[in-house]
Amino acid sequence: MSREMTGAEMVIEALADQGVEHLFGYPGGAVLPIYDALFHQQRVHHILVRHEQGAVHAAEGYARSTGKVGCVLVTSGPGATNAVTGLTDALMDSVPLVVITGQVPTHLIGNDAFQECDTVGITRPCTKHNYLVKNIADLARVLHEAFYVAKTGRPGPVVVDIPKDIQFAKGLYQGPKNIQHKTYQPKVKGDLERIRAAVELMRHAKRPLFYTGGGVINSGKAASQLLREIVKLTGFPITSTLMGLGAFPASDPQWLGMLGMHGTYEANLAMHDCDVMICVGARFDDRITGRLDAFAPGSRKIHIDIDPSSINKNVKAEIPIIGDCGHVLEDMLRLWRTGAAAADKAAMAAWWKQIAQWRARKSLAYKNSKDIIKPQYAIERLYAATKGKDVYITTEVGQHQMWAAQLYGFEEPNRWMTSGGLGTMGYGLPAAVGVQMAHPEALVIDIAGEASILMNMQEMSTAVQYRLPVKVFILNNQYMGMVRQWQELLHGGRYSQSYSDALPDFVKLAEAYHAVGIRCTNPADLDAAIAEMINVNKPVIFDCVVDQSENCFPMIPSGRAHNEMILGDAAESIEDAVTEEGKMMV
Amino acid sequence: MSSTTHYPAATVSQAVETHTLAVIVDNEPGVLARVIGLFSGRGYNIDSLTVSETEHQKHLSRITIVTRGTPMVIEQIKHQLERLVPVHRVVDMTIAGPAIERELAMVKVRGKGESRVEALRLADAFRARVIDASTASFVFEITGGSGKIEQFIALMIPLGLVEISRTGVVAISRGPETM
Numbered sequence: 001m002s003r004e005m006t007g008a009e010m011v012i013e014a015l016a017d018q019g020v021e022h023l024f025g026y027p028g029g030a031v032l033p034i035y036d037a038l039f040h041q042q043r044v045h046h047i048l049v050r051h052e053q054g055a056v057h058a059a060e061g062y063a064r065s066t067g068k069v070g071c072v073l074v075t076s077g078p079g080a081t082n083a084v085t086g087l088t089d090a091l092m093d094s095v096p097l098v099v100i101t102g103q104v105p106t107h108l109i110g111n112d113a114f115q116e117c118d119t120v121g122i123t124r125p126c127t128k129h130n131y132l133v134k135n136i137a138d139l140a141r142v143l144h145e146a147f148y149v150a151k152t153g154r155p156g157p158v159v160v161d162i163p164k165d166i167q168f169a170k171g172l173y174q175g176p177k178n179i180q181h182k183t184y185q186p187k188v189k190g191d192l193e194r195i196r197a198a199v200e201l202m203r204h205a206k207r208p209l210f211y212t213g214g215g216v217i218n219s220g221k222a223a224s225q226l227l228r229e230i231v232k233l234t235g236f237p238i239t240s241t242l243m244g245l246g247a248f249p250a251s252d253p254q255w256l257g258m259l260g261m262h263g264t265y266e267a268n269l270a271m272h273d274c275d276v277m278i279c280v281g282a283r284f285d286d287r288i289t290g291r292l293d294a295f296a297p298g299s300r301k302i303h304i305d306i307d308p309s310s311i312n313k314n315v316k317a318e319i320p321i322i323g324d325c326g327h328v329l330e331d332m333l334r335l336w337r338t339g340a341a342a343a344d345k346a347a348m349a350a351w352w353k354q355i356a357q358w359r360a361r362k363s364l365a366y367k368n369s370k371d372i373i374k375p376q377y378a379i380e381r382l383y384a385a386t387k388g389k390d391v392y393i394t395t396e397v398g399q400h401q402m403w404a405a406q407l408y409g410f411e412e413p414n415r416w417m418t419s420g421g422l423g424t425m426g427y428g429l430p431a432a433v434g435v436q437m438a439h440p441e442a443l444v445i446d447i448a449g450e451a452s453i454l455m456n457m458q459e460m461s462t463a464v465q466y467r468l469p470v471k472v473f474i475l476n477n478q479y480m481g482m483v484r485q486w487q488e489l490l491h492g493g494r495y496s497q498s499y500s501d502a503l504p505d506f507v508k509l510a511e512a513y514h515a516v517g518i519r520c521t522n523p524a525d526l527d528a529a530i531a532e533m534i535n536v537n538k539p540v541i542f543d544c545v546v547d548q549s550e551n552c553f554p555m556i557p558s559g560r561a562h563n564e565m566i567l568g569d570a571a572e573s574i575e576d577a578v579t580e581e582g583k584m585m586v
Numbered sequence: 587m588s589s590t591t592h593y594p595a596a597t598v599s600q601a602v603e604t605h606t607l608a609v610i611v612d613n614e615p616g617v618l619a620r621v622i623g624l625f626s627g628r629g630y631n632i633d634s635l636t637v638s639e640t641e642h643q644k645h646l647s648r649i650t651i652v653t654r655g656t657p658m659v660i661e662q663i664k665h666q667l668e669r670l671v672p673v674h675r676v677v678d679m680t681i682a683g684p685a686i687e688r689e690l691a692m693v694k695v696r697g698k699g700e701s702r703v704e705a706l707r708l709a710d711a712f713r714a715r716v717i718d719a720s721t722a723s724f725v726f727e728i729t730g731g732s733g734k735i736e737q738f739i740a741l742m743i744p745l746g747l748v749e750i751s752r753t754g755v756v757a758i759s760r761g762p763e764t765m
């Protein structure tokens with residue numbers, strides 16, 4: 001069934017047909033017809049952000065907490081360029097988005113017209129795919145195709161650039177049915193022979209380890225469920241990347257914690273010493289592998305990924321399996337169940353004994369204080385106060401992000417939204433806005449740093465306007481702590497430009513936004529202050545004043561092997577840690 | 587011993603190989619930019635690139651790329667190309683079986699007297715055709731593998747070579763099979 005309508009109406013029609021309920025955006029000259037079409041309908045709700053970067057991060061938070069495609073509408077020129085950081089972030093972290101940008105009328109393209117930019121040129125390397133629609137007859141198809149490409153295979157952001165004359169032009173609208181892509185049809189079922197070989201390898205493993213990533217979360221809730229089943233059934237230990245937290249419950253005894261640069265001692269040493277590594281939906285990124293030639297030297301690797309280009313990119317896999325984690329895990333589980341012997345019991349007992357010794361090292365331990373709030377303590381208390389609640393955590397980027405990843409226990413997938421691949425400061429607050437929009441009743445907390453939060457602080461206004469009671473929990477150490485930590489490690493403690501000077505009064509700032517401001521400086525007051533934050537049904541900025549000098553451990557310094565990590569209590573300062581080899585090399 | 591960057595160092599790499607890739611793409615605006623952008627953005631080499639629409643009804647173009655890299659990088663290049671939405675197929679002509687590679691070059695040689703005669707004689711030996719002639723110059727058209735063309739060019743330099751235009755490599759598999 002096709003109906004005649006304008007291009008602008010088609011945009012709204014297509015979004016509604018694709019099940020989009022929330023659209024994050026910001027108006028401007030080149031999208032006014034679409035804003036006019038929005039005005040005449042009730043199906044798609046528009047959320048007015050305060051900066052286009054915020055719109056994209058909000059859509060990311062929305063997408064990652066729901067598993068749906070996030071949707072954005074921005075104007076040409078500065079609207080589009082402001083969206084670029086968000087697009088790159090979504091590409092790096094495989095978040096499905098459809099971002100619609102207005103463009104100058106087709107006859108002016110290439111003319112340096114007012115607010116013209118080469119949007120498809122600029123966004124080509126930071127999108128999964130992009131389109132410039134120059135003919136109204138293509139518009140409906142392109143819009144539906146954009147959703148298909150965004151969510152199929154390895155998800156990612158798609159830009160549809162629509163010139164203003166196309167928004168005014170009339171054409172026939174086609175629904176999403178019968179839209180089949182000619183070339184883009186990723187393989188979801190894994191090769192059964194390879195899966196069989198993988199199961200065989202797993203059965204004879206003496207020191208196996210599951211290493212999982214964001215792919216498990218992207219695959220959907222069923223994949224996390226299947227992962228839990230296979231981990232239980234095999235009895236193998238499991239670790240995950242920053243992006244994969246929550247796919248497997250943190251409270252489970254088989255969970256070793258996060259691995260990588262700031263991963264736990266047990267996770268990284270298990271990775272180093274394992275003989276069979278089962279990588280599920282992770283990509284051997286440099287924050288995970290450290291020094292490549294010393295990475296898990298004695299291991300045979302199984303790598304499951306939907307994106308063939310992730311396989312053998314950094315690390316050679318002995319058994320590569322291209323397919324959706326969910327499908328592959330399902331086959332794996334079935335083959336494991338029907339096979340003869342279970343895992344090697346004696347070897348597994350020895351392996352777990354070894355892991356218990358590593359665990360006993362308590363690598364996340366820190367020296368607490370009565371006088372000053374330690375950032376780790378703040379996360380622990382936040383976790384204690386919110387455990388078991390319907391809670392979603394977003395973060396900014398820095399030490400606070402790593403402490404949150406280390407110390408907040410995630411039990412379910414889609415509850416943890418952080419900028420992993422790009423490491424975008426300013427991600428957390430707009431992402432929290434998006435999450436809260438999708439889950440109005442939930443408790444949504446942005447664990448922030450005082451520097452990062454200033455990068456998209458304006459979105460507080462969005463939160464207030466839409467009565468989104470997001471909580472911004474700032475670990476205020478008055479430093480770009482992560483930068484300071486690296487300056488201690490590599491640059492002789494010369495804190496070049498990493499001090500957070502002239503900070504605003506965050507309590508007054510909250511009040512200026514008509515939100516609630518809370519400050520806490522004393523460890524004894526922390527629990528009550530957190531309770532107050534949780535109980536107000538309004539956006540809150542919580543200024544948690546923490547120890548300025550704390551560093552984030554464990555840490556694998558640049559380009560070292562997993563068994564060369566620095567532990568927090570092994571050195572007085574990290575500078576010592578690097579020079580006094582004996583103390584910190586473990 | 588302190589590290590000076592916050593990235594792991596490059597690891598010792600494998601030997602570099604040259605591969606010829608045939609890439610079938612939708613002939614739509616921007617597709618070549620996507621392919622070239624992929625190579626420049628990820629730091630891959632392009633030694634030669636040719637493109638033309640080969641199936642008009644289906645609007646399909648064939649891009650032939652000669653690239654260099656370690657086996658791991660070559661594998662990455664193919665997978666990254668396959669990931670581009672308008673790409674239908676990527677075939678590595680270097681490993682897919684015996685293939686023929688050809689290039690066409692037009693070579694302008696200026697000269698008089700003995701060198702002019704010598705140029706003509708050599709052109710004949712290389713089966714290069716004269717496609718333009720004046721009293722002071724020839725334009726030769728030569729096709730063949732890149733090696734043959736390189737050799738011809740080297741011989742023409744002392745005989746008055748002044749300009750070259752080359753198409754870059756195109757390739758096709760031998761035998762009845764298609765890609």
Ligand SMILES: Cc1ncc(C[n+]2csc(CCOP(=O)(O)OP(=O)(O)O)c2C)c(N)n1
Nearest residue numbers: 398399400425449450451452479480481482
């Ligand atoms: C947009 C952006 N610019 C710069 C950086 C580099 N960077 C990483 S962490 C960091 C400091 C963050 O400071 P803060 O938000 O206070 O967090 P802390 O490390 O103190 O917890 C900086 C500048 C970044 N990740 N993103």
Ligand SMILES: [Mg+2]
Nearest residue numbers: 449450479481
């Ligand atoms: Mg800070």
